[in-house]
Amino acid sequence: MEDAVSLKRTPLYSEHLKLGAKMVPFAGWEMPVQYSNVIDEHIATRKNVGLFDISHMGEYLFTGPKALDFLQKMVTNDISKLEDKQACYNCLCYENGTVVDDLFVYKLKENEYFIVVNGGTIEKDFNWFMKHKINGVNLKNISDDIAKIDIQGPKAQEVVQKLTDFDLNKIERFFSEKIKFKGIDEEVMISRTGYTGEDGFETFFHPKYASFFWNKLLEAGKEFGIKPCGLGARDTLRVEACYSLYGHELNESITPIEAGLSFVVKFNKDFIGKKVLQEQKEEGTERKLICFEMTERAVPREHYPIFCNGYEAGFVSSGTFSPLFKKGIGMGFVKPELSGRGNKISIEIRGKDYKGVIVNRPFYNYKGGK
Amino acid sequence: MDFTGKIPEELKYTKEHEWIKVNGNEGTVGITDYAQHALTDVVFVELPETGKKVQQLKAFCTVESVKSVSDVFAPASGEVISANKDISEKPELVNQSPYENGWIAKIKIANKSELNNLMDAAQYKTYLEGLGH
Numbered sequence: 001m002e003d004a005v006s007l008k009r010t011p012l013y014s015e016h017l018k019l020g021a022k023m024v025p026f027a028g029w030e031m032p033v034q035y036s037n038v039i040d041e042h043i044a045t046r047k048n049v050g051l052f053d054i055s056h057m058g059e060y061l062f063t064g065p066k067a068l069d070f071l072q073k074m075v076t077n078d079i080s081k082l083e084d085k086q087a088c089y090n091c092l093c094y095e096n097g098t099v100v101d102d103l104f105v106y107k108l109k110e111n112e113y114f115i116v117v118n119g120g121t122i123e124k125d126f127n128w129f130m131k132h133k134i135n136g137v138n139l140k141n142i143s144d145d146i147a148k149i150d151i152q153g154p155k156a157q158e159v160v161q162k163l164t165d166f167d168l169n170k171i172e173r174f175f176s177e178k179i180k181f182k183g184i185d186e187e188v189m190i191s192r193t194g195y196t197g198e199d200g201f202e203t204f205f206h207p208k209y210a211s212f213f214w215n216k217l218l219e220a221g222k223e224f225g226i227k228p229c230g231l232g233a234r235d236t237l238r239v240e241a242c243y244s245l246y247g248h249e250l251n252e253s254i255t256p257i258e259a260g261l262s263f264v265v266k267f268n269k270d271f272i273g274k275k276v277l278q279e280q281k282e283e284g285t286e287r288k289l290i291c292f293e294m295t296e297r298a299v300p301r302e303h304y305p306i307f308c309n310g311y312e313a314g315f316v317s318s319g320t321f322s323p324l325f326k327k328g329i330g331m332g333f334v335k336p337e338l339s340g341r342g343n344k345i346s347i348e349i350r351g352k353d354y355k356g357v358i359v360n361r362p363f364y365n366y367k368g369g370k
Numbered sequence: 371m372d373f374t375g376k377i378p379e380e381l382k383y384t385k386e387h388e389w390i391k392v393n394g395n396e397g398t399v400g401i402t403d404y405a406q407h408a409l410t411d412v413v414f415v416e417l418p419e420t421g422k423k424v425q426q427l428k429a430f431c432t433v434e435s436v437k438s439v440s441d442v443f444a445p446a447s448g449e450v451i452s453a454n455k456d457i458s459e460k461p462e463l464v465n466q467s468p469y470e471n472g473w474i475a476k477i478k479i480a481n482k483s484e485l486n487n488l489m490d491a492a493q494y495k496t497y498l499e500g501l502g503h
Contacts, residue, residue, distance in 0.1 A: 034410065034437075037411045038410065038436040232436060297414060299439075321436050328414075350416065352416075
């Protein structure tokens with residue numbers, strides 16, 4: 001049990017209490033896990049729009065003439081390909097290829113990069129970056145100066161558009177803008193990104209506007225059936241979309257190649273962990289991430305063993321009941337020779353075997369068109 | 371409705387939020403309105419097998435919501451004589467009708483004097499009020 005006294009609170013803490021949220025410890029933060037119930041919040045995001053307080057996540061600003069060289073050396077994706085205002089997903093690796101964290105890198109403009117990291121790893125990541133810092137780059141942890149709200153779902157754009165004169169159609173997927181919102185003096189950074197498999201936005205702004213902006217969004221979204229969504233729905237949504245969660249599909253003993261993230265590991269440049277990852281890419285790994293669904297009613301959960309042909313084949317990294325497909329789904333690591341699509345598996349739950357099958361990744365395809 | 375939910379007069383209750391309805395030597399068992407509300411969305415019930423021997427206040431089956439796995443404790447020792455197959459297919463019945471269609475199992479009660487260890491409706495209400503701050 002984490003000590004409640006030491007937990008951090010986001011600037012929206014009191015709004016969550018007003019909405020009757022159930023608060024839980026998560027990665028050192030006291031966060032809403034649900035307001036009404038996970039299924040309703042999940043379905044609201046899939047069908048209409050959901051509102052998420054993601055202020056626990058961390059943000060850094062890297063500036064200077066060597067900022068690009070530094071990032072290229074540190075992260076796995078090719079940052080040199082980014083246009084101004086464009087973002088890409090990355091892993092930050094140790095020399096042995098395992099993962100310090102997964103993060104988003106935004107190129108704001110030449111020599112200026114904005115990094116978004118997990119809430120539980122803000123200090124760890126920053127220390128890792130500082131340890132490798134070179135001359136010509138300035139690293140700043142600005143997490144305390146930034147609140148973050150995500151608006152996700154097919155109606156997200158209509159909701160956000162009500163609060164700004166900026167034409168949101170101009171923001172393409174994985175691009176960002178700094179724009180004005182009614183009633184907010186400072187610019188808000190907004191990107192067409194997310195963690196749900198839906199079209200939508202992530203917004204970054206000064207914490208003093210958090211309550212105002214949150215309530216404006218709830219009000220603007222009322223006609224579209226907006227629901228505030230907790231970490232419970234955030235998790236079931238990302239599992240359906242098969243997005244990795246640090247601590248589950250990625251951690252200090254798993255590499256991005258094992259986790260099926262080769263598409264964000266670029267070998268046309270030098271970076272920390274490259275040697276091991278290149279070997280794995282060429283020679284294969286001892287385990288591979290799979291997606292599976294249950295063919296009988298049961299809910300797979302983290303750490304449950306996966307069996308194949310009577311042999312223990314691996315373990316579940318994330319599992320849940322899917323509110324959309326109404327069955328148990330999950331991700332897990334198994335030996336590569338057992339990872340074929342269509343392979344029948346079973347999950348051991350409280351000493352009993354429940355049947356499942358390996359399926360295509362993802363369960364739910366990204367629905368945003370832009 | 372206040373947070374204690376419905377607490378029918380004729381039932382007996384455990385501190386773990388199960389109820390038992392006694393009829394002769396048989397008891398029907400389920401989880402309380404308070405418990406189903408705390409769990410919110412019940413998505414799976416692992417029913418006990420018929421014939422299973424259960425002990426009072428020991429876990430004998432499992433209820434899962436999207437985010438949680440909870441043991442269900444037997445309000446009385448005895449033997450499972452049937453389980454509610456309807457909630458295998460429709461676990462949401464536990465939310466919708468915790469005291470009627472959402473019952474979990476019927477138990478042949480081994481020792482009726484054990485029922486004195488349970489709370490009546492008024493005691494359970496007081497107990498819940500003590501939990502809610």
